[in-house]
Amino acid sequence: MSWDFETDPEFQQELDWVEQFVTNEVEPVDFVVKHAWDMQDPVRQRLIPPLQEQVKERGLWAAHLGPHLGGPGYGQVKLALLNEILGRTHSGPIVFGCQAPDSGNAEILAHYGSDELKTRYLEPLLQGDIVSSFSMTEPAGGSDPTEFVTRAELDGDEWVINGEKWFSSHANFASFLIVLAVTDPDEPAHRRMSMFVVPVNTPGVTIVRNVRVFGHKTPSHPYIRYEDVRVPKDHLLGERGDGFLVAQTRLGGGRVHHAMRTVGLVKHAFDMMCERALSRVTKGEVLGRKQMVQEMIADSWIQIEQFRLLVLRTAWKIDRYNDYKRVRADIAAVKAQMPAVLRDVSARAIQIHGALGVTDEMPLAAMMLESFHMGLADGATEIHKVTLARELLKGYKASDDLFPTMHLPKLQERALAKFNDVLATVL
Numbered sequence: 304m305s306w307d308f309e310t311d312p313e314f315q316q317e318l319d320w321v322e323q324f325v326t327n328e329v330e331p332v333d334f335v336v337k338h339a340w341d342m343q344d345p346v347r348q349r350l351i352p353p354l355q356e357q358v359k360e361r362g363l364w365a366a367h368l369g370p371h372l373g374g375p376g377y378g379q380v381k382l383a384l385l386n387e388i389l390g391r392t393h394s395g396p397i398v399f400g401c402q403a404p405d406s407g408n409a410e411i412l413a414h415y416g417s418d419e420l421k422t423r424y425l426e427p428l429l430q431g432d433i434v435s436s437f438s439m440t441e442p443a444g445g446s447d448p449t450e451f452v453t454r455a456e457l458d459g460d461e462w463v464i465n466g467e468k469w470f471s472s473h474a475n476f477a478s479f480l481i482v483l484a485v486t487d488p489d490e491p492a493h494r495r496m497s498m499f500v501v502p503v504n505t506p507g508v509t510i511v512r513n514v515r516v517f518g519h520k521t522p523s524h525p526y527i528r529y530e531d532v533r534v535p536k537d538h539l540l541g542e543r544g545d546g547f548l549v550a551q552t553r554l555g556g557g558r559v560h561h562a563m564r565t566v567g568l569v570k571h572a573f574d575m576m577c578e579r580a581l582s583r584v585t586k587g588e589v590l591g592r593k594q595m596v597q598e599m600i601a602d603s604w605i606q607i608e609q610f611r612l613l614v615l616r617t618a619w620k621i622d623r624y625n626d627y628k629r630v631r632a633d634i635a636a637v638k639a640q641m642p643a644v645l646r647d648v649s650a651r652a653i654q655i656h657g658a659l660g661v662t663d664e665m666p667l668a669a670m671m672l673e674s675f676h677m678g679l680a681d682g683a684t685e686i687h688k689v690t691l692a693r694e695l696l697k698g699y700k701a702s703d704d705l706f707p708t709m710h711l712p713k714l715q716e717r718a719l720a721k722f723n724d725v726l727a728t729v730l
Contacts, residue, residue, distance in 0.1 A: 314381055317363060321388050325395055328354055332394045338521040339394040340402070340434045340476045354398045355431050365400040365429060367560070372413055373429050379618035383563040387611075390567025397431070404437040404472055406560060407553030408481050411498070415541040415549055420500055424479050436474035438482045438501075438527060439550065442467055446683045448483065448547065449492040453529065455484035455499060462486075462499060462539065464532040467511075474525040475513050477503050482529070483546050496546030500538045507532035516676055518669035555627035555634055558681045562614045562637040565677060566607070569648045572670055573603050576652040583657075590655060599651040610644045613637055632694035639687040642678035646671055 310318065332339075332354070336347045358364050366382050368374025377385075382401070389395035396402035405428055412425040427433045444450030453466025464484055474480060479502050486497040501508065507530045513522035541549045580591035580600060590596045617633040624630060649670040653660035660667050678684045702708050719726070 310384060314377075314384070317361070318384055318388065320361065321363065321385060321399075324357070325388055325392060328357075329392050329395050329398050332398075333392055336394065338476070338523060339397045340473050340523070341521070342434065342476060351394065351398060352431070355400065358399050363399060364431075365406075367401045367406050367556075368409070368429070372409070378622040379559065380615060380622055382560070383566075383615055383618040386560065386563035387567040387570065390564030391571035396564065397434075400429070400431055401560070402434075403557060403560060404553075405435050407557040408435045408437055410556060411481060411540060411549055411553050412500075414552055415498070415545075416500070417537055419537065420540075424500060427478075433478040434473055434476050436471045436477040436480045436503075436525075437553070438468040438471040438474060438480045440468065440470045442469045442526070445469075445679070446686045448496065448550070451483065451485060451496065453482070453484045454488075455482075455486050455497060457486075457536070458533075460536045461533045462536060464499065464501065464507075464529045464534070466529050468527045468529070470514065470524045471527050472524050474503065474527055475510060475523060479503055480508070480527075481540070483550060486546075487544055490544060493547045494544040497543050498540040498546045498549040499534055500540060501529075501532060501534050505532050505534060516672075518672040518676075551627070554681055555631070556621075558634050558638040558687075559614070559617055559621065561677060561681065562610075562641045563618070565641050565645055566611050566614055568670060568673070569607055569610070569645050572645075572649045572652045572667060573607060575665070575667065576600065576603065576648070576655050579652070579655050583655075596655060599655060603648045603651055606644050606647060610637070610640055613640065632691050635687040635691040635694065638682065639684050639691060642674045642684055645677060646674035649674060 332350050336350065337344055339347060339351060341347055355364070362375055363385070365372070365374040366377045366385055367379075369376045385399070386396075386401070389399055389401070409425060409428050412421060412428070416425060424433075424435070428435055439448070439451075441451050441453060443452065451466075453464065453468060455462045455464045457463075464482060466484065468482070471480065479500055482499045482501050483496055484499065485495050487495050489495075509528045509530065511526040511528050514524040514526060515522035516524060577591075577600060580596055581589055583590045585593075591600070613633070614637050617630060617637050620630045620633055621627065627634065649667050653667045653671065656665060656667060659665055662668070704710075704713070706713055
């Protein structure tokens with residue numbers, strides 16, 4: 304049996320190095336680059352690649368990948384501990400080669416891409432030479448992919464794609480898109496779709512507009528139109544009709560990775576909260592002496608620790624079982640809890656900072672807005688709660704009696720019958 308809460312000393316040394324590296328080298332970059340995924344930004348290209356080289360030399364590059372794909376094969380628990388540090392930064396994930404959506408897209412290409420697709424797209428993606436986009440959500444449908452209408456029709460040796468996609472994050476920076484489209488409209492709902500690799504410069508791919516999320520500096524969630532977009536037949540990922548299955552390959556891991564990074568972000572909000580509580584004086588004493596402020600601090604710490612342990616246990620289960628389906632309930636739980644923890648803690652931190660907290664001179668208001676983003680990205684919170692409840696109920700069965708199993712009169716009657724002989728001699 305192995306069940307403890309310690310990090311092995313060797314990896315702790317790596318985490319200590321990461322903490323110092325992120326503080327001294329990565330966090331300052333966030334203030335001077337427009338967007339860390341923008342390969343066309345000369346400032347970004349000057350600053351980030353040298354940092355990536357240091358990470359590679361340290362053996363920490365692409366920690367989510369196994370050695371066969373160029374990663375260290377650390378597994379999800381160590382990745383979680385690493386992401387706790389990276390999560391408080393904008394540039395950190397891309398400096399370490401474990402950024403969304405590229406980490407999930409790499410997983411798809413590794414599992415379902417042909418050798419040619421791996422050479423053309425996966426290898427430069429893993430090296431950090433290009434970035435990608437996952438083009439799935441549509442204007443008329445988000446959490447329910449069975450409502451999607453973008454079509455891909457086979458015409459000789461090419462697939463022809465027509466439709467619109469919404470919130471294709473980082474498509475304005477990407478070299479290629481991974482697109483989900485309906486190929487077999489008459490099949491059952493989860494067999495109607497297929498997944499494709501689409502080079503972003505393919506004729507017919509048009510970015511209608513770049514959408515900016517409040518709190519983000521740069522618009523990076525494009526609305527895309529596909530008009531008679533032709534891609535080779537071999538740009539299909541997996542088998543025809545496997546689109547939903549392929550999507551789940553990346554979404555399960557992606558949801559957990561979001562949660563790992565959010566642990567770091569919410570701890571950052573907590574650190575700011577505590578500093579402010581010890582620094583600000585009102586009514587003759589620091590805020591940290593006020594009982595209602597103390598309550599905010601206590602509630603926040605409890606929420607963070609509960610969430611962090613759930614994330615780490617989920618990561619441990621993924622490492623143990625190597626099967627996202629077996630950890631489906633846990634993944635749904637961390638995804639559902641994530642926005643609430645970030646929202647609650649950042650809101651308390653704002654309150655303790657007073658007027659300063661709602662300005663753009665502190666990052667707290669952006670964090671609170673990000674909590675709503677996290678409640679929608681990779682599936683709405685409500686969907687994950689439904690999934691969790693359904694998975695949990697599979698472990699139970701209905702009572703076959705009129706009254707519940709734990710109905711006290713029934714249990715008492717059974718107990719009296721069981722001990723009748725003893726009671727007869729004593730009473």
